[in-house]
Amino acid sequence: MKDEAGAQIKSDIVENNRSPRHRTPASPRLRKWHNAILSTLLVLLGLGMTGVILIARGVGDMRLANIAAIASLVVVLLIIIVVVPPLVRSARAEVSRFDLPLQITKGGVIFLGVLAVVAFAAWNTGNNLLFLLFSLLASTLFVAWAAARASLRDLIVSARFPDHIYAGEPAPVIVIIRNTKRFLPSFSILVEARGPIDKEERKEKRRRRKRVRFSKRTLAYFMYVPHRAAAEQRVEQLFDRRGHELITGFELSTRFPFGFFRRRRRLRARDVDIVVYPRPEPLGDELHLLPMNAGRLISARRGAGGHDLFSLRDYHPQDDLRHIDWKATARARRLIVREFTAEDERRMTIALDTKGHDADAKDFVARFERGVTLAASLTAHFIDERAEVRLVIGEEAGRYGVGP
Numbered sequence: 001m002k003d004e005a006g007a008q009i010k011s012d013i014v015e016n017n018r019s020p021r022h023r024t025p026a027s028p029r030l031r032k033w034h035n036a037i038l039s040t041l042l043v044l045l046g047l048g049m050t051g052v053i054l055i056a057r058g059v060g061d062m063r064l065a066n067i068a069a070i071a072s073l074v075v076v077l078l079i080i081i082v083v084v085p086p087l088v089r090s091a092r093a094e095v096s097r098f099d100l101p102l103q104i105t106k107g108g109v110i111f112l113g114v115l116a117v118v119a120f121a122a123w124n125t126g127n128n129l130l131f132l133l134f135s136l137l138a139s140t141l142f143v144a145w146a147a148a149r150a151s152l153r154d155l156i157v158s159a160r161f162p163d164h165i166y167a168g169e170p171a172p173v174i175v176i177i178r179n180t181k182r183f184l185p186s187f188s189i190l191v192e193a194r195g196p197i198d199k200e201e202r203k204e205k206r207r208r209r210k211r212v213r214f215s216k217r218t219l220a221y222f223m224y225v226p227h228r229a230a231a232e233q234r235v236e237q238l239f240d241r242r243g244h245e246l247i248t249g250f251e252l253s254t255r256f257p258f259g260f261f262r263r264r265r266r267l268r269a270r271d272v273d274i275v276v277y278p279r280p281e282p283l284g285d286e287l288h289l290l291p292m293n294a295g296r297l298i299s300a301r302r303g304a305g306g307h308d309l310f311s312l313r314d315y316h317p318q319d320d321l322r323h324i325d326w327k328a329t330a331r332a333r334r335l336i337v338r339e340f341t342a343e344d345e346r347r348m349t350i351a352l353d354t355k356g357h358d359a360d361a362k363d364f365v366a367r368f369e370r371g372v373t374l375a376a377s378l379t380a381h382f383i384d385e386r387a388e389v390r391l392v393i394g395e396e397a398g399r400y401g402v403g404p
Helices: 002-017 028-059 062-082 084-098 106-125 128-152 199-207 285-294 326-332 364-384
Strands: 102-104 155-160 170-179 186-196 214-225 229-238 243-254 261-277 309-314 336-341 347-352 388-393
Touching: 028 062, 062 084, 062 106, 102 106, 106 128, 128 186, 128 243, 128 261, 155 186, 155 243, 155 261, 170 186, 170 214, 214 229, 326 336, 347 364, 364 388
Parallel strands: 347 388
Antiparallel strands: 102 261, 155 170, 170 229, 186 214, 186 243, 243 261, 309 336
16 A cells, blocks of 8 residues: 555656656657667768778878777777667577577677777778787687687586475585596586476566576586586575476586686486475464364274284384384394274364465465465374374365375
8 A cells, every 4th residue: 555655646746747848758669769870870970980091091191091090989989888788788688589508798798899999990090919909809709619618518417306395495405517528627617407487487577578488597506527527516495486396407507717708508307397395384282182182982994002903014114113023023034013003083184275266366376375385284283193184175185194
């Protein structure tokens, strides 16, 4: 309510302060035409200065040629300030659609601008020192490309996720990168996991007007990986939402050695569907009494706390060591435990309504997620109480069980 009221008050102030002379801001289309005309004039002016330099040299008027060369440098600087930034923004938007393996950083844009100025000045003036400087900058550009390409070659990545991941809780992930090159090490490697974008992220990207067809998750950063060796990092990943997280591959990227470009390389991996469980929350103390309220009835089922023998079976890691039958263990030559009947009927049914009667409500998603969290918390609580729990989700009902 405060935000809406504040927005309304601001709108009223703008209307009251508007005078008859007030001009509305130019439309985006008019602004584009204005920038296009200005850019065209600057480019034509630069070409005109180049023609003046050539004519002055042909006539032998070196003073006019020097003045035109200085003016052409000023025009080039104006082009870099006025023309280049919009072109870079539009080029980035177009390149992001194709997801090219090479991305220019801000430092790279500045470097390319300096390279263009030096090239234009060397071509106009014919100065050998400028040509030497241009060659040095061009060779630096080639070295940066070759070093980044060599650093990303012959790398193998693997990641190990835990069996149970809960939303909102840090999950330990082990990332291993192996360099199989014979002689060259790898530097400054960023490892990211790639997967398809889900509906919620797609809506968010559309709202921000970003065209992204996949999602990325940063896993680890390796400063140095020796040749014929492996590096390992244990990192913690945080999953904000429950659900499925599909990983279809990895993406390696580096800005080595100068940071002008960010070169990427994609590695295909076996599709891994990570299940993120809702995070159980602590419940009230009064729930500890609920499984006991059904009465003390001896039932012919497995359970805990009984005294009547139900059966003998093999030992499991979660079994109580006090229930081991040593005579049966000696005869069978493996651990055998006694299983008793349960003395009370601990059966709980937890139902989660998924019909969504008011699905159009603004807070429906938040309330539904709250219901999922509550159902998970109740299930975890009663499983810890050794009760048989059945979960009913919509029209699907599971069987009674006592956990894994």
